[in-house]
Amino acid sequence: MQAPGVVIPIRTILPGDGLEMVADAYGDPAAPPVCFFHGGGQSRRSWAGSARRVAQAGYYGLTFDLRGHGDSGWAADGDYLLEAYGRDVESIVQAFDRPIALVGASRGGQSALVGGSRHPDLVRLIMLADVAPFMVDDGVDDIRGFFRASDSGFASLEDAADALHAHLGQPRLPDVSGLAKSMREADGRLFWHWDPRTTAPEFLHPPSEGEALIAAARRARSPIVLVKAELSEIVSNDSVRQFRALAPQLEVEIAHGVGHMFTGDRNDAFADRLLHHLARHLPL
Secondary structure (H helix, E strand, O other): OOOOOOOOOEEEEEEOOOOEEEEEEEOOOOOOEEEEEOOOOOOHHHHHHHHHHHHHOOOEEEEEOOOOEOOOOOOOOOOOOHHHHHHHHHHHHHHHOOOEEEEEEOHHHHHHHHHHOOOOOOEEEEEEEOOOOOOOHHHHHHHHHHHHHHOOOEOOHHHHHHHHHHHHOOOOOOOOHHHHHHEEEEOOEEEEOEOHHHHOHHHOOOHHHHHHHHHHHHHOOOOEEEEEEOOOOOOOHHHHHHHHHHOOOOEEEEEOOOOOOOOOOOOHHHHHHHHHHHHHHOOO
16 A cells, blocks of 8 residues: 555656656656656666656656666667657657656756757756756766776676765765666676667767757757756866856856765755746746
8 A cells, every 4th residue: 555645666768769658656647747857877766756756846847867877768870869869759749748847966967958849848847967068078088987887887886876976076975775676787897778789889978969969959949947957077067157158048057065966865955946937937
């Protein structure tokens, strides 16, 4: 029996652009949908806390695995350019065909901006966790380093936890057992649960990515909220200024004392900010 106030997710499948997008769905399917998209290399579980919170508040929260990640489909044609991720988001928006909010961190935020900007009639809010059209390239090097360190797999969960700590600045996990659900085993090694092609050099921030983000920011008419990490290695104050020049409706909030991957696997605090903006732009 489900305890009062506890929201148990239901595995759900929605169409992406030529592949299936798997989500954990929280709350009433008839309620206003709030869709969450994780960062590169993460999974839908990274947004579980926030999705559960919005469901408890009366929304329908869905946390998606991006293409090539977790249980969602792998691109048969190997397309992991940002525009492909954006088309997946666009397909999800169209599948609901009613007012919706999009929330994303890092790669998921980029995808939400690209796909959501094409449907201002349906997308009432795009909320981004530390991502913008113009990024500090030196900061991206740490993310590239994490993917390179992951290419050959890991001998143990401890080694995988070390890579997260060393390259992404996440606190070293005292208990690594929770990483098992995000990994797969092959040839006696542990690999993150993503298509290895997603981390190919041609997909890690190519010039077309910046062009897609700039175009998306220019055409966006929906309200956009950027939660910038105070210690971000990716989004600078100049990034924010350039973003606002493209999208004058941009609102910016600061997450104090944290770096780029501040949502991590514990993002309950982010939900407080989100619920405030949902009340304004997608009221129940």
